[in-house]
Amino acid sequence: MPKTIVCRCEDVTEEDLKRAFERGFRDLESLRRFTGFGTGFCQGKSCLCHAARFLAAVKGGDDMVSDPPRTRPPLRPTPFAAFAGALPEADAGAEEKP
Amino acid sequence: MRDRADLVIVGGGVIGLSLAYHLARLGFSDVVVLEQGYLCFGASGRNGGGVRQQWSTEENVLLMKDAVRRYRRLSQECGYNIWFRQGGYLFLARDDASAATLEQNTKLQNRLGVPTRLISPAEARRIVPVLNLEGVRVCAYNPTDGVLFPFPVVWGMARIASDLGVEINTFTRVTNIDVRGRQIVKVVTDRGAIATRRVVNAAGAWSPQVARLAGVELPNKPYRHEILVSEPVKPFLDPLVSDLSNGTYFSQTMRGEICGGLSDPAEPSSMESGSSLRFLSRMSRSLMRLVPQLGSLKVLRQWAGYYDETPDGQPILGRVDAVDGFIQLNGFGGHGFMMAPAIGQLAAEWILRKAEHPIFSTCDLGRFARGEQRRETFSIG
Amino acid sequence: MATARRLDPLPNTPFQYGPKVDFTFEGKPFSGFAGEPLALSLLAGGVRVFGRSIKYHRPRAPMCLHAHCSSCLMRVNGRPNVRTCDTPCVAGLSVERQTGWPGAGFDLLRAIDVVYPEELRHHELFTSSSALSRMATPYVRRMSGAGELPSGPPPLAFPVERQSVRVVVIGAGPAGLSAARRLSQSGEKAVLFEADALAGGRLLDGATRIEGDGDSTGWQRWKAWSDPATLPGIELLCRMPVVAIYPGRPPTVVAVGEDRARIVQPQRVILCTGSYDQLPLFGNNDLPGVMTPRALDRMVLGHGVLPAEPVALVGDSDETLRLSARLLERGVALAGVVTRRRDGPLVGALQDKKVPLVFDREVARARGGRWIHELELSPQRQREPDRLLDCALCVAEAPAAPAFELGHHAGCRVFFGSQGGYRIAIDDTGRTSRDDIFAAGHCAGAADVTTAIRAGERAAATCLESLAHTP
Numbered sequence: 001m002p003k004t005i006v007c008r009c010e011d012v013t014e015e016d017l018k019r020a021f022e023r024g025f026r027d028l029e030s031l032r033r034f035t036g037f038g039t040g041f042c043q044g045k046s047c048l049c050h051a052a053r054f055l056a057a058v059k060g061g062d063d064m065v066s067d068p069p070r071t072r073p074p075l076r077p078t079p080f081a082a083f084a085g086a087l088p089e090a091d092a093g094a095e096e097k098p
Numbered sequence: 099m100r101d102r103a104d105l106v107i108v109g110g111g112v113i114g115l116s117l118a119y120h121l122a123r124l125g126f127s128d129v130v131v132l133e134q135g136y137l138c139f140g141a142s143g144r145n146g147g148g149v150r151q152q153w154s155t156e157e158n159v160l161l162m163k164d165a166v167r168r169y170r171r172l173s174q175e176c177g178y179n180i181w182f183r184q185g186g187y188l189f190l191a192r193d194d195a196s197a198a199t200l201e202q203n204t205k206l207q208n209r210l211g212v213p214t215r216l217i218s219p220a221e222a223r224r225i226v227p228v229l230n231l232e233g234v235r236v237c238a239y240n241p242t243d244g245v246l247f248p249f250p251v252v253w254g255m256a257r258i259a260s261d262l263g264v265e266i267n268t269f270t271r272v273t274n275i276d277v278r279g280r281q282i283v284k285v286v287t288d289r290g291a292i293a294t295r296r297v298v299n300a301a302g303a304w305s306p307q308v309a310r311l312a313g314v315e316l317p318n319k320p321y322r323h324e325i326l327v328s329e330p331v332k333p334f335l336d337p338l339v340s341d342l343s344n345g346t347y348f349s350q351t352m353r354g355e356i357c358g359g360l361s362d363p364a365e366p367s368s369m370e371s372g373s374s375l376r377f378l379s380r381m382s383r384s385l386m387r388l389v390p391q392l393g394s395l396k397v398l399r400q401w402a403g404y405y406d407e408t409p410d411g412q413p414i415l416g417r418v419d420a421v422d423g424f425i426q427l428n429g430f431g432g433h434g435f436m437m438a439p440a441i442g443q444l445a446a447e448w449i450l451r452k453a454e455h456p457i458f459s460t461c462d463l464g465r466f467a468r469g470e471q472r473r474e475t476f477s478i479g
Numbered sequence: 480m481a482t483a484r485r486l487d488p489l490p491n492t493p494f495q496y497g498p499k500v501d502f503t504f505e506g507k508p509f510s511g512f513a514g515e516p517l518a519l520s521l522l523a524g525g526v527r528v529f530g531r532s533i534k535y536h537r538p539r540a541p542m543c544l545h546a547h548c549s550s551c552l553m554r555v556n557g558r559p560n561v562r563t564c565d566t567p568c569v570a571g572l573s574v575e576r577q578t579g580w581p582g583a584g585f586d587l588l589r590a591i592d593v594v595y596p597e598e599l600r601h602h603e604l605f606t607s608s609s610a611l612s613r614m615a616t617p618y619v620r621r622m623s624g625a626g627e628l629p630s631g632p633p634p635l636a637f638p639v640e641r642q643s644v645r646v647v648v649i650g651a652g653p654a655g656l657s658a659a660r661r662l663s664q665s666g667e668k669a670v671l672f673e674a675d676a677l678a679g680g681r682l683l684d685g686a687t688r689i690e691g692d693g694d695s696t697g698w699q700r701w702k703a704w705s706d707p708a709t710l711p712g713i714e715l716l717c718r719m720p721v722v723a724i725y726p727g728r729p730p731t732v733v734a735v736g737e738d739r740a741r742i743v744q745p746q747r748v749i750l751c752t753g754s755y756d757q758l759p760l761f762g763n764n765d766l767p768g769v770m771t772p773r774a775l776d777r778m779v780l781g782h783g784v785l786p787a788e789p790v791a792l793v794g795d796s797d798e799t800l801r802l803s804a805r806l807l808e809r810g811v812a813l814a815g816v817v818t819r820r821r822d823g824p825l826v827g828a829l830q831d832k833k834v835p836l837v838f839d840r841e842v843a844r845a846r847g848g849r850w851i852h853e854l855e856l857s858p859q860r861q862r863e864p865d866r867l868l869d870c871a872l873c874v875a876e877a878p879a880a881p882a883f884e885l886g887h888h889a890g891c892r893v894f895f896g897s898q899g900g901y902r903i904a905i906d907d908t909g910r911t912s913r914d915d916i917f918a919a920g921h922c923a924g925a926a927d928v929t930t931a932i933r934a935g936e937r938a939a940a941t942c943l944e945s946l947a948h949t950p
Contacts, residue, residue: 001596002762002844003535008542009549011534014760016598027269030136033143033249034602040533041329041549041560041625043399045755046542049880049900056897068901070401071888073373073723074735076546076674077329077396077560082722082735084386084393084636086379086742173606183616228628250602329560332624352616354624373888375725375733375742383636390633394558 006054007047009040017054028055029069038069041077100265102293104128105449106285107300108272108308111142112252113427113434114300116442117449118264119176119255124446127263130292132285134271137252140302142435144403146325146357148338148349149436150187150243151212154203154476157457159210161440168439169246176254180246181352186337187243188222190234190388196342200238203476207240214240226335228389245338245349248435255442275312275424282312282423296423296449303369303404305414305428312421317466318408318429319367323359324377326400328392330354339388346384355398360384367407373400405432410471413437415445416458425449426463431477483525486783486809493683493701494781502572511568515782518544518551518563521574522778522786527767527850529553529563531579533625534599535592538583538849540767544774546674547755550765552625553577559626567676577626584849588622639740644670646942647732647745648713649721649885652680653689653928654920655751656704657935658942659713665943668712670743672734674720678705680753681921681928684773685780686802690929697928716741724748724889729915746949747915747942750886750903751935754879754921759793761875762844768851768872772799775874780805787871789814791854793842794876800825802874807832814870817842817856840866845873881922891916896924909938917942 004014012035025034028051037051038044052065059065105121107114110133118131133139149169151162166184173179191197200216207214217239219231225239260266267289275297276284285292301308303320330353338349348358360381378400386393408414408429418424427445430437447453465471497513504521511520518541521529528538529551541551546565554577555561563574579586591599604619605612646662648655651673659671671678679701681687687697695703707715718736725731729744756771758764768787770778772794778784780802789812792803803816804825815835820826829836840856843865847853854868881902883893892904892912902924909917919938920931 003537003592003596003765004760004762005537005765006760008532008539008765011532011537013598019598027136030138033138034253036601041398041552042547045547045880045882046757049757049878050760052895052900053897056895062895062897065895068883068887068893068895071884072399072401073378073725073888074397074399074733075722075884076720077398078722078735079394079396079634079637080328080382080385081393081634082637082740083375083378083382083397083733085639086375086382086733086740171609173612174609177606178602179604179606179612181616181619183620253602330624331559332627333620334628352620352623354620372726375723375731386633386636391629393634393636394629394631396560 006050007037007040009042010036012037012047014054017051021058026059028052028065031055032069043072044069099267099270099290100130100292101290103130103265104294105296105298106292106294107131107298108285109133109300109302109304110137110256110266110268111140111300111302111434112248112255112438113302113430113441114298115252115255115259116438117298117300117427117445118259118266120442120446121449122259122262122264124450124452126450129264131259131264131266132270132272132287133266133268134304136268137256138249140304141403141406142248142252144325144401145248145432145435146347146349146359147246147248147435148187148347149182149246150240150338152187152189152203152207152214152238152240152243152476153474154199154206155472155474156206156210158474159207159212161437163210163212165437165440166242168443172251172254172439176258178250178254178257180250180254182244182246183352184242184244185349186225186239186241188225188337188339189238190222190231190339190341191236192233192341192343193235197236199475200236204238212240213242214238225337226339228334228391229339230388230390239337243338245351247352272308272311275308277312277421280420280422282421296425298425298427300427302428302434303406305406305426312424314418314421314424316414316426316428316463318406318414320369321365321367321405321407322370322402323405323432324373324400324402325357325359326378326381327351327398328356329396329398331395341384341388344384346381346388348385356392356395358385369404371402371404373402406434407431409466411474411477412461412472414461414463416462418463433477483523483784483786485523486779486785488783491698492781493677493679493698500568500570502568502570502574504574505576509574513569514567516544516564517555517566517568517572517574519778519782519784520568521563523784528584530576530583531586531588532765533623534601535595536579536586536588537592537765538767539765540850541770542758542774543756543771544777545756554626557630559629637735637738637740639742642670642741642743644668644743644745645946646747646749647672647743648749648751649732650680650751650753650920650922651678651715651717652751652753652920652931653682654925654931654935654938655680655749656682657932658749658751658919658939659710660704661936661939662943663710663713666712667943667946669714671713671715672719672721673715673717676718678715678717681931683781684776684798685805686772686776686798687928688797688801689932721885724885726888726890730889747917747946748889749938749942750916750918750922751920752882752885752922754881754899756879757877759842759875759877761842764845764875766845766847766851767849768847769845770872770874772802772874772876775872776802779811780809785811787850788812789870790872790874791815791817791868791870792874793817794874795820796876797825799874799876800829803834804828807834815868817868837866837868842875879921881924883922886911886916886918886922889913889916891918899924908941909934910941914945
């Protein structure tokens with residue numbers, strides 16, 4: 001069988017989701033941590049809906065996945081330099097000056 | 099879910115699971131673990147995986163020596179690779195006080211058999227060539243400290259414990275602890291009650307709430323601690339680096355990401371678990387000062403967990419005076435994960451009365467009333 | 480397999496580019512047109528494999544072309560993991576692939592994919608012996624990670640502009656542009672942030688049609704709407720993605736451009752963040768040459784770059800059928816259209832042009848080594864034989880996933896709908912569960928561009944009304 005890729009960033013297959021579920025990782029957060037989907041460069045933009053749909057199907061309903069995993073900024077990979085000046089000088093504390 | 103058990107552990111984080119794991123391996127498995135979320139829901143699933151033996155008290159150095167020994171073999175014991183990589187810990191001191199602390203700690207650690215060395219910034223640069231050490235006076239480096247991948251530690255301990263007969267219930271919230279007279283009789287959850295005479299409070303940041311259910315007040319306070327990871331790149335950083343001037347720490351994970359955080363003296367005690375721009379900004383500045391090239395590396399995600407802090411920086415362990423059968427295993431600040439395998443073993447032996455350990459009398463809740471607090475001065479990173 | 484070619488440029492596409500410029504690809508001279516996405520310069524120049532996947536070292540090539548996925552990453556000017564689809568081609572760039580051993584094109588580590596046909600249990604590797612584990616760790620470490628540390632002079636902190644404005648609109652697609660127009664007409668000042676190089680979103684798709692008040696194509700509407708002169712009071716900032724909204728009152732909106740950042744704490748936010756295109760699940764759906772319909776639309780209709788042909792199209796939506804027709808008009812060879820739509824004018828038009836239509840099959844798998852060369856179609860009924868469809872490019876449609884994350888992090892309620900995925904919950908007027916944040920369009924579940932345009936206008940009207948009630 002050829003691999004059916006759910007998460008291209010971390011090479012997670014549809015089969016991986018099934019096996020993880022069988023091993024007891026039966027909620028989105030656990031499934032995500034165990035298989036690694038959504039933890040790569042795109043942070044879930046091309047896999048979260050597939051994984052949620054999988055879980056909704058095996059658990060019997062959309063309400064079984066009503067909450068998405070916690071959203072973790074930034075929305076897209078962004079250089080550290082972009083944030084280094086994001087606080088007013090007084091807030092940042094002189095000791096962290098780059 | 100079982101309706102009775104010899105022992106109920108509240109909290110399915112690494113502390114509770116390590117206890118369950120060690121109890122089960124000692125042949126005691128009439129144990130139920132109650133976890134309010136999924137495994138890895140609390141601080142155990144949100145930390146950076148640092149494991150160090152560089153501490154300032156004899157107790158903690160010895161404890162962590164033991165923990166490192168146990169972590170070195172955990173992958174084989176539990177069948178999940180925790181990728182424990184002993185790339186060392188490199189502490190940077192920028193002022194006299196921190197330099198003196200490192201010097202004093204190094205002496206203690208050496209006496210106890212931990213091979214920490216005080217090194218010059220020039221020598222530190224040989225270990226991590228990309229570091230900008232301008233303004234750093236002295237560094238402490240122990241090559242046997244390291245980092246690991248936290249999730250498989252939790253899964254592995256849970257798997258073995260449950261193979262050996264421990265029942266682990268996730269998504270189960272404790273709503274009451276029934277105490278008759280002085281004796282615990284029952285734990286009530288949102289999925290039913292469990293008759294028991296012994297309850298271990300290993301609920302981390304939620305410990306004070308759990309203790310209150312049994313009428314016990316703990317002095318622990320939860321503090322949000324934020325952390326982030328970058329995009330993965332090829333290995334360039336072996337040790338975990340920690341800057342004592344502001345509590346910045348960062349290491350490179352097995353996947354190649356930079357993972358780190360820093361302390362925030364302005365963070366109030368709360369159960370806030372959201373991410374802040376303040377942290378992201380401070381961390382970015384601090385990282386760029388230490389490794390200027392990291393400025394163009396990209397942040398992948400930021401998140402937060404809790405430090406479960408006690409007034410003296412030492413955990414709360416053992417019995418409480420007011421309630422029989424109520425055992426504390428909490429207050430580990432940001433260091434529960436690294437201490438877990440050692441603490442789990444000690445607590446299991448202590449609970450089964452196989453061995454005594456002074457830590458359960460010196461680190462009990464009563465120390466605060468007795469005025470016997472002892473401050474661990476090296477709680478950073 | 481046909482080689483890559485460029486179609487004759489069209490005068491009316493939104494994507495106009497500059498003169499031919501030279502850059503280097505892995506040290507060799509290469510050229511492209513100034514301003515076009517670098518990924519397209521590479522595809523037009525015959526680059527097929529852009530990189531290798533992290534675990535199985537499967538080949539990767541552009542899939543979404545909208546800066547959502549991770550399939551077109553390369554090292555550009557010394558920075559690792561740069562999305563080449565989101566990087567304009569300019570003279571003098573130094574571009575390299577960064578994964579695979581010895582390289583991305585020919586990668587011996589692809590053997591991992593063969594050795595582990597079912598699954599590679601990375602959590603259980605080397606647990607049999609601690610000595611083995613310790614020995615393997617440095618090698619595993621070296622294999623992970625993508626690319627080396629950034630090189631070149633270290634950057635300075637980006638300048639940050641703090642701005643005080645009442646309304647922020649996030650996303651300048653159909654919903655966002657329509658919301659901004661409504662705000663502008665009422666004399667409201669707003670900032671409109673857009674991640675893409677051009678405003679327009681789905682209006683930039685050649686296959687988009689807007690129904691009602693005089694049907695128009697996406698490009699016609701784009702022409703009418705994207706001119707800043709038609710949006711007085713609105714500051715449109717392209718290539719300036721909002722990367723986070725931190726909850727709090729007011730919310731903190733952080734947008735980051737190429738070399739600057741902007742932080743706004745507005746009284747109101749209108750989320751028009753759109754959606755992420757998805758591929759359906761079938762065997763080898765990650766094979767290079769398999770793309771989303773909108774990726775192909777932008778690449779071929781928008782930019783005139785055709786990496787290979789014939790093209791197979793899989794899908795039932797009007798957009799996919801229209802895309803097929805538009806490709807034909809542009810002289811692109813079609814391998815066939817796999818669809819369950821049997822009738823209607825769009826299907827009829829394809830039949831008239833003698834396009835092979837496959838009605839009762841589903842895609843079982845894509846086949847090919849480093850690039851797709853055929854689709855294996857399985858029958859919906861048993862006893863019918865499998866069928867192969869030769870093709871050199873394949874687009875396959877799946878419900879897009881709403882971009883709910885910014886709203887979710889800001890504290891807006893979201894919910895799951897199996898068509899698409901998580902979306903921001905709104906009422907009929909575009910209100911979210913936060914009284915200072917509104918949402919419209921695909922991020923809140925709109926099914927098409929026409930609906931999104933109406934929703935954007937409505938959300939802006941609701942936003943204006945709520946501002947009127949605020950002292």
